[in-house]
Amino acid sequence: MTSVEQPADVRLESVVKRFDDVVAVDGISVEIPRGSFFALLGPSGCGKTTTLRMIGGFEEPTEGRIFLGDRDVVGLPPYKRDVNTVFQSYALFPHMTIEENVAFGLERRGVPKGERHGRVAEMLELVGLGGFGKRKPRQLSGGQQQRVALARALVNQPRVLLLDEPLGALDLKLRKQMQLELKRIQHEVGLTFVHVTHDQEEAMTMADRIAVMNRGRIEQLGPPQELYERPATAFVAGFLGVSNLLPGTVEGPDAIRLESGELVRADVGGRTGRVAAGVRPEKITLGPGGGENELTGTVSESAYIGVATQIVVRTPAGVVQVFAQNVGTGGHMPTPGTAVTLTWAPEATFVVDRNGASAGDDSEEEDT
């Protein structure tokens, strides 16, 4: 899709994975450039974890090929692949100390004891756990265990680091902190990270490139801004952040006639027929002056949430959500029942096909 600056570290070619009758991954082709932080984002059961497990060697694809660098690794067991995984459950060996856990991979590769010791200590330092080496995993908190899992994988300096929902078990505050930490570590070690998550915010915070997956396929692949500003499908629009999707029909290269009759200006990108015009809630202005596109309606709810006020407006085209930034003082809140005009710019409008598929806003735990 976008041009690849670096040679691909991981390359999937039409990879399919079927479990009996269930198609978990339905023909994925993707190139992950060296040194990038790549996220596979999607709801439960979209095939993202299965994809990761196929790269790691824990599942074999039913069809297709997987390359690490130039090497086709299909059929190779995990211990012959130059990748390491951070598991969702951390999978720290409970009968070993932290040091022994981190040294496990080096030991397998026959790294001499002295060097092993130094590298383990260095890596524990990097994840902020210097001095914890003699403890057992169960003596550490969830966040600390997570760092050990990370250190245990990173110390081997793999070609690619695979992260399977690594922050899923942490509480919100710790998760935010670890997101930045992971990003820092990735920067420091310069490895390719492939990160599986169902949390769109997490993916946007950390990843350079995101592949949004749905039903075993990649819906859209690109940098976070592109996915957010220009979602290609209704699913992506709904999965990443909040979207207002207004059903209509293409009337020209830059015009959509809504079902309620209004004309909305937007670049339709060559689409024809039944589409939906989309706009993010924060890009809508309450009152005139926001842009060429305009809808009128009545406020049905408004909620003050500090940094912004969230307003729900009923219009003939459908229910529209608006986030009004509380830039000024006083925080004016339109009362329910007030008639309002909503305006926004054509550039802030994206167009998606109307194919029925749409995303739930949030998803639960990922199944493996």
Place this chain on the structure above:
Amino acid sequence: MSATTAGPAVVTSRLGTGARVWRFVKRHTLTAYAALAFAYLMLPIAVVILFSFNDPLGRFNYVWQGFTLDNWRNWDGVLGLREAVTTSLEIAALSTVVATALGTLMAMAIVRHHFRGRGTANVLVFLPLATPEIVLGASLLSLFITAQVATGFWTIFVAHVMFIVSFVVVTVKARLVGFDRHLEEAAMDLGADELTTFRKITLPLLAPAILAGALLGFAISIDDFVITYFVAGPTQTFPLFVWGAARVAVPPQVNVIASAIFLIAVTIAVVNVIIASLRAGRRQQGA
């Protein structure tokens, strides 16, 4: 505790004697009950140990005559006792080792692999635990007779392997069901092949269950009478020896062996508790 009793103590002094007695009874009933239950369990063992120091006049060691250490000094002073104990230990050790290896592998197969007859195997493995020993012993004997196998040491061994396997499978299976497969995946991810993964991860984590199954099996093998009686042929194990001896005479050396087995078991248990509490202490210091 002291802080909470300070309040009610004042109230008690104002109560009548009847109420105070009632309070006392309520507070100590459970203790008394526990002490009685403990005594009920321990008394027979205490008698066995006590009579191992008896100096009986006749052939029967039923009446206390006087204290002596002779029985412990000449623990094998009775004809055939030493051989019987040795045979018992040999059979228990050998059959436990074989049955533990077999049982561990069977448990792994049953829990982790889907194969034809998995459900049946699961039930059949449990069967020796549910079948009365007398039935097992009789059927084994008729099997050996039909197959024209001479009964003796090896038929006892086979019979003991059969029932120890069940104990091992049951305990190891329970551990395997809660086993996080990601641990093994993580090991392979870090460069360990299948064998190394089994050696470094699977086996150490299953070890407590395997050990529990093995110890249980060993104890039951040493102790088994009914099945062994059927398939022993001319071979004497310790329980068979005691049974045979009891009909003509019970030498105090039988008590000596029994006491020794009990003391060894208790020692192992106590050492285990001490090690566990030492570890727990160290963990708390570390944390």
